[in-house]
Amino acid sequence: MQPVLAGIVTALVGFASAFTVVLAGLRAAGADEAQAASGLLAVCVASGIVAVVLGLRYRMPIGIAWSTPGAALLVTSGAPAGGFGAAVGAFLLCGVLVVVAGLVPALARLVAAIPGHVAGAMLAGVLLPLCLAPVRAVAEVPLLAAPVVAVWVLVGRFARAWAVPAALAVAVGLIVATGPTVTGAAPALVWTPPVFDGPALVGIGLPLFLVTMASQNVPGMAVLAQFGYRPPLRPVLAATGLATVAGAPFGGHAVNLAAISAALAAGPEAGAPERRWVASVVAGVGLATLGLGAGTATAVVLASPPVLVEAVAGLALLGALAASLAAAVAEVDGREAAAVTFVVTAAGVAFLGLGSAFWGLVAGAAMTLLHRRRVTASGR
Template sequence: MGKSVQPLLAGVVTALVGFASSFAVVLAGLRAVGADDRQAASGLFALCIGIGVTAILLSVRRRMPITIAWSTPGAALLVSTGPVAGGFAAAEGAFLVAGMLIVAAALFPVLSRWITAIPGPIASAMLAGVLLELCLAPAHAVVQVPWLAVPVVLVWAVLYRFARAWAVPGALVAAIAAIALAGTDRPLSGGLWPEPVLTAPTFTASALISIALPLFLVTMAAQNIPGIAVLAGFGYHPPIRPLLAATGVASIAASLFGGHALNLAAISAALAAGPEGGPDPKRRWIASATAGVGMIGLGLAGGLAMALVTVSPPILIEAVAGLALLGAFASALVAAVTPVEGRDAAIVTLVVTASGMNLFGVGAAFWGLVAGGLMYLLQRRRPVRRSADTAQPVIETPSAQAGAEPVVGAGLRR
């Protein structure tokens, strides 16, 4: 393959995989917080345009493969949050504030330090709790619509084994084929081309606490920080603050048309920044810029994507979204429970977040962070006693209380 062609093909693949593997999550999330079909299609279109323009500008300016994506964990958060007081206009207000917080994190590094100061198990557990509901959807779909869901799951499983990057796009194609063969009595909603819908945002306390703050946290912790690490892993070290500022400004612009959040790509970034992006690392920026062009083109398919969602059983689209998120859920769960220190707090965070509880109009993700944080502080404040044989402090851990050997000189990891 020619050196000039490989980055272009890598960019096309990056755009196709990024769009097809998670657009269903985005549409499900926007609809969950009150968007109608036109508003959801508009939000998807705005995100694609924002991704494309930002990726092209940053890649050309920095001559690095800087790939941009929508916040897939953020979209899953919207599914778990559900409707908020004030409807979709209030959700848009929360999207706008989340974008402003990303810009603030770029201007004031202390905000980024606060994010990284959240104990890793708690942050990962909140993400796992947010993703759990959608990850259960494939199992529910097999029970509710087996004639549609079983072929989708089988195609996904086979491709996951032999061509992992194409597993979710393949499952999507299988879903389209299954719907076409089975037929549908659901009416087609909207046109096949996206129509930008400008909605004046409103601001409510419940939406800001339920959506804006958790959306900012998961976008930073689960997307931007890993995205920076992916670039560094391939030898690219761009200045971070301009990148965060650019994605924050793009998020603010997209929010006015229904988009929830943009960020540095984490998983799909490797397709452009790695060897697949070309043999010459100095030319791999062409791959990310091409991916940006591809996302703009795919944004024009937002209306068609919304049409597919409207004619499909909702559980089937959620099943495809759940298959797309299984890897992210597994990674978050492992990161949450692997460290012994903070494991109890992580489990509390996961359970409360996954419960879907809504208290005082505030969603479960916020309460999961609160409950897990309180549990973490409670564990840290356990009294420290001195060993009779040594001068080292002995902190009683859950295993010690159960009769196992106490951990000498142990402390809870920050």
């Protein structure tokens, strides 16, 4: 039963820790209540199916999840000019690029060639606005936010994996006790026709692909390798990319390897190494099942002050922010380029219809190339 229990815990922690980020991202991208609930259901079911298929196929604990940093990117990018349909078109582009990365190794190597300090700084800039939300929430709605933050701190002291779910439980309890009656609709997939808008494809789709690859797929493979598992990357990318393409018209933004919760199913808590694949399969079934509560989850989120929802999402992303900042400043020679990437991305200002994450990546890459040329020239 140990792998089964580990799989159940993985599904519960993975869903409860970050579904608020997904809903916040979809709403920011222009989704209405039904479309946001559909998007959450789509990524849950798609992730669950891929986890079951890959686990049974390779007998490895290959954890699959939605892209939490990708959802945070949607919050900072905002609604595209073409509405949520344009965001769906960007989701489709992301899925196609992931499939191509699986079929064409050169593209995967190109993504891997992005300097670590630039990728880390871009992700940190994307995450910063949400990670500031707990502070704003304590100032704006102290009676609701302070207990949530306090529970997160106390539970995190003894059981870090359960800190965000515990904070979420307190937030939901306070919302139900102080807000209007919450009635969740039955989950339903809502088809949104994609709109292929140039600025949205470049400003949302491309950064979503890069964030998903750099902050989910690459670290996800590293976590599996840490526990002695090395699944073939190409079929994993192809499967997650196809799942993203399938879920995109229903509002699903991105499906990828689990990075944050991967260790729960691949680590020693999941039992004997040769049986840990059971944990990832159970986690996939559990995540798909939890997706059936997407309607209720969306109703709870809409019944609460927006800043409180963002606060819970920000608490869930603090660990990712810390890791991104560490990666951004790890190389002394790259710190100035990382700083430029970070401030451009965190500014949240769009130019020519393209979001700040794209321009942060461009600015950081340009600074990196400029400094390398300067060093080369001085060396001569």
